[in-house]
Amino acid sequence: MQIKLRNKLHIHDNIGGAAIEFTSLATGTVALTLGTNNVGLAPIDLKTLPPGNYTCQITAARTFADPVGPSLVNAGPPPDRVYRPVTLNVAVSAGGVTSATPTNAQFANVAIGPTQVTVDIQPVWMKSLTNSARGQSIEMIVVHHTACPIGPAVNTFLVEKGPHYMIDVDGQIVKWVQDSRSAAHAGVARWGGHSDINARSIGIEIVHASGTYPASQYASLLDLLTRIRTAFPGIDARSIVGHSDVGTNATGWLGRKSGDPGALFEWQRLEARSLGMLRAFGPPAANIYAGFFQAVQTGSLRRGDSDKHHRFGGATLAAITGAPVKALQSDLAAIGYSVGTPDGDFGERTHHAVVALQEHFFAGGRGHKSPDGRVDFITAGLIKSLVP
Numbered sequence: 553m554q555i556k557l558r559n560k561l562h563i564h565d566n567i568g569g570a571a572i573e574f575t576s577l578a579t580g581t582v583a584l585t586l587g588t589n590n591v592g593l594a595p596i597d598l599k600t601l602p603p604g605n606y607t608c609q610i611t612a613a614r615t616f617a618d619p620v621g622p623s624l625v626n627a628g629p630p631p632d633r634v635y636r637p638v639t640l641n642v643a644v645s646a647g648g649v650t651s652a653t654p655t656n657a658q659f660a661n662v663a664i665g666p667t668q669v670t671v672d673i674q675p676v677w678m679k680s681l682t683n684s685a686r687g688q689s690i691e692m693i694v695v696h697h698t699a700c701p702i703g704p705a706v707n708t709f710l711v712e713k714g715p716h717y718m719i720d721v722d723g724q725i726v727k728w729v730q731d732s733r734s735a736a737h738a739g740v741a742r743w744g745g746h747s748d749i750n751a752r753s754i755g756i757e758i759v760h761a762s763g764t765y766p767a768s769q770y771a772s773l774l775d776l777l778t779r780i781r782t783a784f785p786g787i788d789a790r791s792i793v794g795h796s797d798v799g800t801n802a803t804g805w806l807g808r809k810s811g812d813p814g815a816l817f818e819w820q821r822l823e824a825r826s827l828g829m830l831r832a833f834g835p836p837a838a839n840i841y842a843g844f845f846q847a848v849q850t851g852s853l854r855r856g857d858s859d860k861h862h863r864f865g866g867a868t869l870a871a872i873t874g875a876p877v878k879a880l881q882s883d884l885a886a887i888g889y890s891v892g893t894p895d896g897d898f899g900e901r902t903h904h905a906v907v908a909l910q911e912h913f914f915a916g917g918r919g920h921k922s923p924d925g926r927v928d929f930i931t932a933g934l935i936k937s938l939v940p
Contacts, residue, residue, distance in 0.1 A: 659674045
């Protein structure tokens, strides 16, 4: 009989150098100690384990029992892997191991065969190869979703790019890059007038391909955000945004990461903890944006509108003498969105910025329409309520 230890999220990783200790429940004494070789195998001498019940403590070469956050692998050269310590309740009969159940089901999966007990252990640290020196202080957090199951995500994060943290569907968190290092998670991006978003941010990927996000993921995300902000008080709560809020093309247009983290993500769960972009209370003034919505009560500022040509809501309105488009652009820029220099022309860049804002605030079942880039009175009031 033998025990085989593997990485729960990447079973090609054999866990060598782990210590395994069997303790008899009947006597309270250690009955057997062994260790895994470089392919994660350890033989069990059943002659030294009489039939009965045991606890089996499995301790990888590097383990971490606390909640995953900035304190994990926070200094020095990072190891390749860190795992959860695992305790199994094991029953042994004359023929071998008849049952082996982890005391914490999230920390390990166990499969018992005729000659081998395979234990797949939850990692808490998996080193991403793509990271670099920061060069900037940590000012913001970017929330992503993987848009795929965990297997492809893990393979990508190991060899191409990775976030600082990943939250699995069961709420388990894996760290990939030290917080002090820049992770390759945001790509080409802009926020608050800055284009070096990777250098300024911490990236969190949520494993999600479709459907609603489980409550366990929200709980883990909220706890992780609290730990990160405690460790880095320079992160303003307003600067917790989605990848769709910041992901641009090379010319600064938003929309490159549209749908990330997507229409089903409930930002209101963060806002209830005073995290993320928070709205001011109270209705907007009726005359916002040069009184356009008083003149055209059901109208929408849209692509093609121009202060210079007095074109608003798709029509020429000479009676509006102010600059509603430029005011709108200034407000979007003040919130953080990439609109370039406000110029009074509602072009593609402004359109995509409005879509990004609508994606964020109309997500999670609270939008009155699909994101369309048109600024009706509800969208206009939302924008005004977000201006710091």
